[in-house]
Amino acid sequence: MEMESGWLWIKGLPSRSLANTYEIYRQTTKIATDDPRKLIHSFKVGLALTLVSFFYYFQPLYNSFGVSAMWAVMTVVVVFEFSVGATLGKGLNRGLATLAAGALGIGANHLASVSGKTSEPILIGLFVFIQATASTFVRFFPRVKARYDYGMLIFILTFSLVSISGFRTDEILNLAQKRLSTILIGASTCVIVSICVCPVWAGEDLHNLVARNLDKLGSFFEDLTAENFRPWEAAQTENGSGVSVTRLNSVLDSKSSEETLANFARWEPGHGRFMYRHPWKQYLKIGNLTRQCGRRIEALINAYLNSSKTQAPEEIGGTIQDAFSGMISESGKALKEVASVIETMSRPPSPNPHLANLKIASKNLKSLLKSDFWEGYSNLSQVIRVAAVASLLIDIVVCVENIADAVNELSSMAH
C-alpha cells in the first residue's frame, strides 16, 4: 500500500510539474495583463540596480569595492517600491535616519571613550540597550508606524553600528561621509528611475481606487434590472436570481489598502492635476461612506434573498415596480456620475438631476408606505419583504446623498 502510493506519487511527478509550470505561466500572464505596471516596475528595479552596479564596477576604487558599493546596492533593493510616494518616503526615511543616528552614535561613542577603558564597553552597551528599547517602543505609536516606521528601523541600526564600532573619531567621520554619499547615490537613483520611467503615483492610485469602488456600486445597481430584482415575487436563491453579493466584497474590504495609499500619497510632490497638499484625507472619508453604502446594499440583497418565500399580490408588484426600478436605476446613475466626477476631476453638475430625482422618488416611496395603499393585505408575510426592501432602499438613498456631498467637498477643495 505504502509502496504503491509512493510509486503513484513518482508516476504523477511529470504531469504535476507540468501542471505547476502551467500554473506559474498562467499567474504570470494574469498579473502582467491585469496590471502591466507591475511588469514595468520589475524592469525598473532591474534597471536601477544595474545602473548602480555599473557605477561601482567602473569606479577607480574598484579594490575598495566591498563596503561602500554594498550600501548603494542595498539601498536600491530596499528603497525601490512600487509607487513614487513609497519610494520617496523610504528614501527620505533612510537618509534622514542615517544622518541623525550617525551623529548621535558618534556622540555616544565619544562619550564612552573619554570615560575610561573599563567603563567604555558598559557605557556603550547601556546606550545601545536604551536606544534600541526606546526606539522600538516609539515604533508602536500609530502616527510613527504609519509614516516613519522604516526610518526608526534605520535609526536603531545606524546608531548601534556607529556606537559599537571601535573606530577613532576621524576614521568614523570618513566612514560616515562615505556611507551617506553611497546611500544618497542609491536613493536618488531609485527616485529618479521611479519618477522618470512610467511613474506610478500612489495618489493617482488612491484617486482611481475610490472612483472605481463608487463605479462598482453603480454598476451593481445597474445590473439589478427588473428581470432579476423582483421583491414582489417569491424569493429566489442567489444563483437563481443572478444577483451576487460577492461582487461587493472587494469594495467592502478596501479600507486598509486605501489607508496605505493615502500614507504614501502624502510623500509625493505635486504633479499634473494633483497639486501639493491635495486633500487625500477627503478620499478616505469618501471611501468610508462608499463602504457604508456597500454594506447597506448587501443588507438590501440579503433582505431580498433570505426572507419569506411567499409572493405578494399582483397589484403590489405593479404599483411598486416603477418606484423601485426608478430608485435603483437613479441610484446607479447618481453613483456612476459621482465616480466620473472624481475620475475626470470635473466640477459636479449643480443641481444634480439624478440626485433630485432620487429625492423625489424617496419621498414618494415614503408616502406610499404611509398611505392606505396596503389596506386589505392582511397577511403581512405577503408584503413584508416588499416593505423591508423599501425601507432599505430609502436608507441607501441617504447614503448616496452623503457620498455626493463628500465628493462636492472634495471637488471644491481640489480646485
Add this chain to the structure above:
Amino acid sequence: MEMESGWLWIKGLPSRSLANTYEIYRQTTKIATDDPRKLIHSFKVGLALTLVSFFYYFQPLYNSFGVSAMWAVMTVVVVFEFSVGATLGKGLNRGLATLAAGALGIGANHLASVSGKTSEPILIGLFVFIQATASTFVRFFPRVKARYDYGMLIFILTFSLVSISGFRTDEILNLAQKRLSTILIGASTCVIVSICVCPVWAGEDLHNLVARNLDKLGSFFEDLTAENFRPWEAAQTENGSGVSVTRLNSVLDSKSSEETLANFARWEPGHGRFMYRHPWKQYLKIGNLTRQCGRRIEALINAYLNSSKTQAPEEIGGTIQDAFSGMISESGKALKEVASVIETMSRPPSPNPHLANLKIASKNLKSLLKSDFWEGYSNLSQVIRVAAVASLLIDIVVCVENIADAVNELSSMAH
C-alpha cells in the same frame, strides 16, 4: 498681520511643546497599559541587540570588526519582530535566501569571469538585470507576497552583491561563510530571545482576536436590552437610544489583521495547546462569518434607527417584545458561549441549549409574521419597522448558527 501671527506662534511655543510632551507621555502610558507586551518587546529588542554587540565587541577579531559584525547587528534589527512567527519567518527567509542567492551569485560570477575580460561586465550586468526583474515580478504573486516577500528581497540583494563583487572564487567562499555564520548568530539570537523571554505567539493572538470579536458581538447584543431597543416605539436618534454601531467597526475592519496573523502563525512551532499544523485557516473562516454577522447586526440597527418615526400600536409591542428580547438575548448568549469555547479550547456543549432556543424562537417569529396577528393594522408604516427588524433578526440567527457550526468544526479539528 504676518508679524503678529509669527509672534503669536513664538509666544505659543512653550505651552505647545508642553502640550506635546504631555501628549507623548499620555500615548506612551496608553500603549504600555493597553498591551504591556509591546513594552516587553521593546526591552527584548534592546536585550538581543546588546547581546550581539557584546559578542562582537569582545571577540578576538576586534580589528576586523566592520563587515561581519555589521551583518549580525543588521540581522537582529531587521529580523526581530513582535511575534515569534514573524521573527521565525523573517529569519528563515533571510537565511535560506542568502544561501540560495549566494550559491547562484558565485555561479554567475564564475560564468562571467571565464567568458573573457571584455564580456565580463556585460554578462554580469545582464545577470543582475534579469535576476532583479524576474525576482521583483515574482514578489507580486499573492502566495509569494504573503510568506516569502522578505526572502525574495534578500535574494535580489545577495545575488547582486555576490555576482558584482570582483573577488576571486576562494575569497568569495571565505566571505560567504563568514556572512552566513554572522547571519546565523544574529537570527538565532533573535529567535531564542523571542521564544524564551515572554514569547508573543501570532497563533495565540489570532485565536484571541477571533474569540474577542465574537465576544464583542455577543456583548453588543447583551447591551441591546428592552430599555434601548424598542422597535415598536417611535425611532430615536443614535445618541438618544444609547445604541451605537461604531462599536462594531473594529470587528468589521479586522480582516487584514487576521490574515497577517494567520500568515505568521504558520511559521510557528507547536506549543502548549497549539500543536503543529493547527487549523489556522478555520480561524479565517470563522472571522469571515463573524464579520458577516457584524454587518447584519449593523443593518439591524440601521433599520431600527433610520426608518419611519411613527409608533406601532400598543398591542404589537406587547406581543413582539418577548419574541425580540428573547432572540436578542439568546443570540448574545450563544455568541458569548461560542467565544468562550474558542477561548478555553473546550468542546462545545452538545446539544447547545442557546442554539436550540434560538431555533425555536426564530421559528415562532416566522409563524407570527405569517399569522393573522397583524390583521387590522392597515397602516403599514406602523408595523413596517417591526417587520423589517424581525426579518433581519431571523437572518442574524442563521448567521449565529453558521458561526457555531464553524466553531464545532474547529474544535473537532484541533482536538
